[in-house]
Amino acid sequence: MQFSDLFKQISTKDICAGFDIFKLVGNDFFLITSGNKDNYNSMTGSGGGFGMLFRTPSTWCVIRSDRYTLELIQKEKTYTLSYFTDEYKDQLIFLGNKTGRGTDKMKEVKLTSVQTPSGNITFKEAKLIIECKLTQITMPHPNDFYSQEARDYLTEAYKNPSDYRKYVFGEITAIWENNIKK
Template sequence: MKKLSIFLTAILLLISGGKIYSQATQSDSFTDIFKQIDVKEIPENVFKLVGTDFTVITAGDPSLYNSMVASWGGWGILLEKPTTWCFLRSNRYTLEIMRKKETYTMTYFDDQYKKDFIQFGKKSGRNSDKMKENNLVSIQTPSGNMTYREAKLVIECKLTEVTTVSPDDFYTEAGKKFVVEAHAETNDYHKIVFGEITNVWIRK
């Protein structure tokens, strides 16, 4: 039995990239799975989280919510508050819900879930059932925001500002070209979205 236990532990380590998480079940509450930490205790580098792991932004409630994938953004201090920012196309359905609800989550996953959450970026939820066509299991935070049981890090945000960019804001030709081409597709410029960080949760 001891050898079998060691073998199973090794398999779990390989699957989870060296981390063993408690096995969440459908009956587990949010606080059974996650623990709250201070924003200064976020365990990973923002450049890795946003640029490599990618951000899943989710807005709404159990009756209607939508998720999207973002790879541009970060966080810092704005108006003396810990704040996230992201650079989003104006026609994002998730952005539409964010503006209505004024709260949202920024969620991060281990690599083993990338094939699942990357689907959120392949089509709009406005005219599809993409939120039902996924293996990830949604869960509501104690404050009412939506995220996923499989997450390793959940950042809850309160919307503070949505700013529209202009080609004149950019001092590189690549930046100007990017926002002009996006405008041609959506008839509007990208939005920079700022959100005050209200809660941070990591997997137990």
């Protein structure tokens, strides 16, 4: 089955009309995936956002600095954000709890990997796919924030260097909606 049989390309305007963006980034489980068909890894995303950066439709997400997926994003300079219906919640939790460094957790999951026309890896079961080209990775410092809640969060998160959070920004290069799952 061809990728175009499974997914249709939509615009950034269509994503705003067809999906609740705050539900996507605040409630729905999603996977961040990078690599190539021979070596890729996914992790569960939690939080993030969409907007304009340098006059370009963009995404951002937060990834712990020790995650293997982050290493692959830095190497490949591309990644996908794949959103799923609740029926795949257990699979996404599994991918968030098990490392892909030194193991092949991707073979243990019951999701079907597919390549987008540009070669990025995603999954046939996704309801929405956002392809991204890496724009920037930065690490915020607690003093960069003015709300006490944000400072407290980062201070707690930065107890160990491996827990440092990186903010990953990417230009949206394509958006795909599943022809069957919505």
